[in-house]
Amino acid sequence: MADIVKQILAKPIQLADQVVKAAEVASSFKQECAELKARTEKLAGLLRQAARASSELYERPTRRIIDDTEQVLGKALSLVLKCRANGLMKRVFTIIPAAAFRKMHAQLENSIGDVSWLLRVSAPAEDRDDAGYLGLPPIAANEPILCLIWEQIAILYTGSLEDRSDAAASLVSLARDNDRYGKLIIEEGGVVPLLKLLKEGKPEGQENAARALGLLGRDPESVEHMIHGGACSVLAKVLKEGPMKVQAVVAWATSELVANHPKCQDIFAQHNVIRLLVGHLAFETVQEHSKYAIFTSKATSIHHAVVLVKENPNSAAPNVLEEDQSLIPHPTGKHMPNQMHNVVVNTMALRANPANKTTNGVNHNLNGAKPTYHLNHHLHQNSNAAKARDLEDPATKSQMKAMAARALWKLAMGNSAICKSITESRALLCFAVLLEKGSEDVRYNSAMALMEITAVAEQDADLRRSAFKPNSPACKAVVDQVLKIIENADFDLLTPCIKSIGNLARTFRATETRMIGPLVKLLDDREAEVSGEAAVALTKFAGTGNYLHKDHSRAIIEAGGVKHLVQLSYFGESVAQIPALELLCNIALNVPDSEQLAKDEVLTVLEWASKQSWVSQLERLETLLLEAKSRLELYQSRGSRGFF
Numbered sequence: 042m043a044d045i046v047k048q049i050l051a052k053p054i055q056l057a058d059q060v061v062k063a064a065e066v067a068s069s070f071k072q073e074c075a076e077l078k079a080r081t082e083k084l085a086g087l088l089r090q091a092a093r094a095s096s097e098l099y100e101r102p103t104r105r106i107i108d109d110t111e112q113v114l115g116k117a118l119s120l121v122l123k124c125r126a127n128g129l130m131k132r133v134f135t136i137i138p139a140a141a142f143r144k145m146h147a148q149l150e151n152s153i154g155d156v157s158w159l160l161r162v163s164a165p166a167e168d169r170d171d172a173g174y175l176g177l178p179p180i181a182a183n184e185p186i187l188c189l190i191w192e193q194i195a196i197l198y199t200g201s202l203e204d205r206s207d208a209a210a211s212l213v214s215l216a217r218d219n220d221r222y223g224k225l226i227i228e229e230g231g232v233v234p235l236l237k238l239l240k241e242g243k244p245e246g247q248e249n250a251a252r253a254l255g256l257l258g259r260d261p262e263s264v265e266h267m268i269h270g271g272a273c274s275v276l277a278k279v280l281k282e283g284p285m286k287v288q289a290v291v292a293w294a295t296s297e298l299v300a301n302h303p304k305c306q307d308i309f310a311q312h313n314v315i316r317l318l319v320g321h322l323a324f325e326t327v328q329e330h331s332k333y334a335i336f337t338s339k340a341t342s343i344h345h346a347v348v349l350v351k352e353n354p355n356s357a358a359p360n361v362l363e364e365d366q367s368l369i370p371h372p373t374g375k376h377m378p379n380q381m382h383n384v385v386v387n388t389m390a391l392r393a394n395p396a397n398k399t400t401n402g403v404n405h406n407l408n409g410a411k412p413t414y415h416l417n418h419h420l421h422q423n424s425n426a427a428k429a430r431d432l433e434d435p436a437t438k439s440q441m442k443a444m445a446a447r448a449l450w451k452l453a454m455g456n457s458a459i460c461k462s463i464t465e466s467r468a469l470l471c472f473a474v475l476l477e478k479g480s481e482d483v484r485y486n487s488a489m490a491l492m493e494i495t496a497v498a499e500q501d502a503d504l505r506r507s508a509f510k511p512n513s514p515a516c517k518a519v520v521d522q523v524l525k526i527i528e529n530a531d532f533d534l535l536t537p538c539i540k541s542i543g544n545l546a547r548t549f550r551a552t553e554t555r556m557i558g559p560l561v562k563l564l565d566d567r568e569a570e571v572s573g574e575a576a577v578a579l580t581k582f583a584g585t586g587n588y589l590h591k592d593h594s595r596a597i598i599e600a601g602g603v604k605h606l607v608q609l610s611y612f613g614e615s616v617a618q619i620p621a622l623e624l625l626c627n628i629a630l631n632v633p634d635s636e637q638l639a640k641d642e643v644l645t646v647l648e649w650a651s652k653q654s655w656v657s658q659l660e661r662l663e664t665l666l667l668e669a670k671s672r673l674e675l676y677q678s679r680g681s682r683g684f685f
Contacts, residue, residue, distance in 0.1 A: 046095035049107050050088055056114035057085035060121055067124035073142040074124050077117060080149040084110070087156040098163045099198060101229045102191040106159050106180055110152040117145055151179035158188075162195045190215065190225050197234035205238050206246030209253050216256035223257050232257070232270045239291075240275050247279065247287040255294030264302035272298070273305075277312040280321070285433045285441050292318060292444035299451040306456050315452065315459060319466045321445040324430065325438065326471045439480045446475065446486035453493040457504055460497045464508035464515075469494075473518035476526065476534075484534060488526075491519060492537040495544035499581075509548045520545070520556070527559045530566070536574055539563070543578030551592040557582065557600050564605035564621070569614040576609065576620035583627040594631035603628070603641045610646050615655075622650055623662055626669035633676035644673045 064078035088110070091098060123137055158178035181188035193215075196208035212231060216223040226232075232254070239250040254272065258264040279291045295314060299306055309315075433441075449468065453460050463469075472487045479487060498505040509516045523538045531538075542556050549556065563575035579602065582593035597603075606628075609621035628635075629643055638644075647670040650656055656663050 044095075046098050046100065046103055047092055049103060050092045050095070053107055053111045053114055054085060054088045054092065056111065056118055057081050057088060060114060060117045061085065063118060063121040063125065067121060070124045070137060070142065073139075074121055077121065077142065077145060077149065080146060080153065081114070081117060084114075084149060084153050084156065087153060087160065091156060091160060094160065094163065097165070097199065098159065099191065099195045099230075101194075102159055102162070102188070106152075106155045106178070109180060110156060113145075113148045113152045117149065120145055154179045162192050163199065165199045186215070186222060187225060187229070190222070190229055190231070194226070194229055194231045194234060197231070197238060202238075202243050202246055205234075206242060206249050209235060209238055209246060209249035212253045213249055213256060216253060220259055223259055224263070226253075227257055227263050227266055232267050232272070236271060236275045239279060244284045244287055247283060248290045251276075251279070251287060251290040251294045255290070255297040258294075258298040258301055261302040261304070264298045264305060267298065268302075268305055268308060273308050273312045273314070277309075277314050277317065280314060280317040285430060285437050288321065289437065289441040289444045292321070292441070292448045296444065296448040296451040299448070299454075303454060303456075306452050306454075306459055309452060310459050310462065315449070315462045316466075318445045318448050318452075319463065319468045319471070321441050322449070322471045322475070323467050324441075326442070326474050327467050439483060442475060442479060443482035443486050446472070446483060446490050450486055450490035450493055453490060453497065455493075455497060457497055457501045460494045460501075461504055461507070463490075463494060464504070467515075469508070469515035469519050473515070473522045476522045481533070485537075488523075488534045488537040488541070491523070492540045492544070495541045499544040499547070505545075505548060509545055511548060511550060511553070516548070524556055524559060527556075527563065530563070532568070532571075535563070535571055539571070539574045539578050543574075543581040546578070546581035546593075547587050549582075549589075551589045554593075554596040557593065557596040557602075561597060561600040561602040561605065564602060564609065569617045572605075572609060572613065573617035573620045576606070576617060576624045580620060580624045580627060583624060583631060585627070585630075590627070591631045594628045595635075597624075597628060598632065598635055598637050603637055603643065607641050607643065607646050610650060619659070619662065622646075622656075623665060626662075626665045629669040629673045630665075633672045638673065639677055644670070644677055647673065 060081045061078050064074040064081070067074040091103075120137070120141060155178045158176070177185055177188050190212070193208040193211045197205050197212075200208060212226055212235070216226060235250045235253050235257075239247050239254065242250060254267065254276075258267055276291050276295055280288055280295075283291065295309065295318075299309060449463060453463060469491075472491050475483050475487045476491075495509070498509055511517075520542070523541050526534050526538045527542065539560065542560065557579070560575045560579050564572050564579075566572045566575070579593075579597055581587065583590050583597060587593060603625070606621045606625045609617050610625060613621055625643060625646065629638060629647065632638070647666060651663075651666055651670060656666060
């Protein structure tokens with residue numbers, strides 16, 4: 042960095058020296074040249090000061106300011122060289138307007154102001170003569186926001202932790218106000234110091250940095266830039282070790298980056314972000330899953346501990362030092378590690394390696410291995426972290442769960458591998474519990490996460506069979522809670538819950554019809570969007586892609602769904618009318634001999650619909666409508682005596 046800045050400064054310094062020498066030997070306009078020389082000497086002094094402080098200079102504004110300064114010095118040199126003309130004829134034909142010197146003096150003053158500002162903004166705060174606002178340099182006349190961004194980023198590089206926190210907050214305001222400002226912050230090198238502040242700063246500064254990063258990642262290009270800058274590893278580290286308030290903002294930032302650039306889902310997964318988010322979701326929600334626990338075998342005696350170690354000598358000791366150390370506390374608070382087993386492990390390790398000697402209770406390992414007191418120190422640190430999490434206020438815990446659920450929602454979208462990782466943990470049980478007991482944000486984000494996971498499972502048979510087995514306790518808990526929300530018509534959660542049930546349509550048995558009634562009831566909802574979603578979900582039960590489509594169609598008829606579908610087909614808004622007509626066609630195809638279809642005059646509805654212009658614009662629906670109409674005519678004509 043310092044070498045690059047020195048190279049940038051070399052040419053303008055040389056130009057400044059040439060201007061000074063040329064001004065000294067000027068034969069005309071001597072007074073003006075003397076003034077120009079004085080300003081150039083001042084500028085040259087500032088440039089040399091910048092060269093000495095090259096390691097501290099912020100590169101982005103340095104390039105812009107020095108490029109402008111170089112152009113000004115080049116013009117000054119051309120002007121001064123004209124004043125060296127000898128002979129009467131040369132002087133006569135060398136015309137220099139007086140305004141040229143005034144303009145050049147102003148440009149040199151601007152360059153002096155720009156370089157002075159650059160030195161101030163790049164210097165550490167404690168070394169500055171002035172305090173607080175640095176003002177804007179002359180170069181900011183055309184784009185003042187750019188210089189404000191430069192100043193804040195420079196503070197992020199050189200300021201104290203408090204100043205860096207304030208600078209990050211300023212960047213948050215700029216990024217929130219305007220997308221272009223966010224682009225400028227990234228282009229001017231703001232990502233690296235923000236990540237550094239997130240990793241090293243105080244909690245308030247970390248929150249501001251995480252919030253800024255989340256706001257900056259508004260498009261795939263910006264997110265890609267941040268990923269290359271190491272954002273994933275820093276975010277994962279804070280999710281594992283940071284204060285809970287900071288972790289909540291980091292989880293939100295993660296969700297924003299993934300939402301705006303889904304291709305980075307797998308990169309986050311590689312940094313164990315899924316495991317960490319599920320851990321936050323499960324904290325004080327359900328008992329930890331064995332996949333996320335350190336050690337599950339419990340020794341009841343010294344003899345038992347020795348047996349456990351002998352049975353699995355390579356897993357016990359290393360597991361204690363793995364990053365899975367952060368246990369998810371059991372709801373009852375009982376999550377103490379098995380200290381007896383650890384003692385046995387350490388003792389056997391010492392006996393196996395006689396090179397390890399112990400003096401005054403401290404293990405001195407001559408082979409460079411970690412001493413045993415490091416183990417105890419690590420356990421103590423994690424114990425303190427667990428206590429800190431327990432002491433967090435309820436609002437912070439709720440916010441953490443809401444943002445963890447939001448991040449999992451975005452990470453799960455269209456990604457089978459991540460959905461499998463989520464469902465193999467206790468996340469489904471967590472979602473079921475949080476849908477019932479969580480705050481408004483927690484419930485909504487949990488419902489959206491379930492919707493995305495079930496949407497992937499609908500297309501992925503392996504995931505559907507492994508994660509949503511009918512006899513699975515987690516699947517039962519999720520379905521029960523989702524159905525409860527649908528039955529209670531909780532409007533804020535209705536859409537994701539309806540979609541989740543529809544996505545799972547192929548997992549239900551023929552005898553399991555309890556979800557049909559609540560969905561049919563929603564067909565009569567006053568909100569057209571809700572009725573439309575209910576019709577779409579029921580179509581997944583009655584569609585030919587479902588092996589039990591005939592059984593589900595009969596269940597829909599028995600629940601009184603046909604009369605609602607007829608009403609929606611005639612009078613519903615388009616958002617509900619089209620799904621209702623599609624569902625009605627599927628039912629007519631599946632059970633054309635149903636007496637209820639004849640009583641509700643479904644054939645008349647289909648004949649009317651086939652004449653509508655909007656149907657002809659939907660090729661798939663038009664084909665389905667003609668098939669259903671033809672089949673219904675056949676069966677109803679045969680049994681017409683019984684029907685009419």
